[in-house]
Amino acid sequence: MAGLGGIGKTELAVQAVHAAVGRGWFGGGVLAIDLHGASLAPDTAERTGDRCAFPAALSVLGNALWQVRQFGEAITAYTDAIALYRGLGDRHSEGPVLSNLGIALAELRQIEEAITAYQQSLAICRELGDRHGEGNSLLSLGLALATVGRFQDAIVAAQAAMKIFAEVGDPHSEATARxxxxxLHRSVNGQ
Structure with a gap:
C-alpha cells in the first residue's frame, strides 16, 4: 500500500490480516493484496473520510479468494461489501459486487441464489444507465438460467446482452454473447 503517508499503512495491513485470519481465511498462509493506497479499517476510513475504502477492500478480497477457489469465503467477503455499500447508498459499487457474488455462488452450484444476485445487479445497472454492466449482468443471468433448464429465458437474456454490446461498440463481448x-440454441434443439 503505497502513498497516503501518515495514516498507518502497516497497521492497516496488520488489521486486515488479523481480520482475515479471525474469519478462518488463509489458514495455510497469508495473501497480500495491493489496494492502491486504500485504507482498510473502519476507524481509519472514518478518520480519512474514505468510507468506501473498507467495502472496496472486502470486494478486492472477494476477488482474490475467488481466484484461489475459496468460493465460500469469497461469498462472505462480497456479501459484507454489498451490505456496506448499501449502507452508504453506493449503487455504482454495489452492482458489480452483486455480479461477482453471482459468479461465486454459481461456482458452488447455488444457482437460484446466483440468479437473484444477477437480477439485482441488472436492476442497478438499469437504474444507473450502465449499459455495459447491463449487458454483462444479462449474459451472466442467461448462463445461470440455462443451468437450471430455463433455456427460453436464457435465450432472451443472451439476445438482449448481444444487442447491448453491439450498441455500446464492444465487439468482443458481442461475439461472446453470440x-x-x-x-443455447443448440441445447434447445438437442444438438
Whole structure:
C-alpha cells in the first residue's frame, strides 16, 4: 500500500490480516493484496473520510479468494461489501459486487441464489444507465438460467446482452454473447 503517508499503512495491513485470519481465511498462509493506497479499517476510513475504502477492500478480497477457489469465503467477503455499500447508498459499487457474488455462488452450484444476485445487479445497472454492466449482468443471468433448464429465458437474456454490446461498440463481448446464444440454441434443439 503505497502513498497516503501518515495514516498507518502497516497497521492497516496488520488489521486486515488479523481480520482475515479471525474469519478462518488463509489458514495455510497469508495473501497480500495491493489496494492502491486504500485504507482498510473502519476507524481509519472514518478518520480519512474514505468510507468506501473498507467495502472496496472486502470486494478486492472477494476477488482474490475467488481466484484461489475459496468460493465460500469469497461469498462472505462480497456479501459484507454489498451490505456496506448499501449502507452508504453506493449503487455504482454495489452492482458489480452483486455480479461477482453471482459468479461465486454459481461456482458452488447455488444457482437460484446466483440468479437473484444477477437480477439485482441488472436492476442497478438499469437504474444507473450502465449499459455495459447491463449487458454483462444479462449474459451472466442467461448462463445461470440455462443451468437450471430455463433455456427460453436464457435465450432472451443472451439476445438482449448481444444487442447491448453491439450498441455500446464492444465487439468482443458481442461475439461472446453470440457464442453463448448459439450454444443455447443448440441445447434447445438437442444438438
Amino acid at each position: 457464442q453463448v446464444l448459439e450454444q
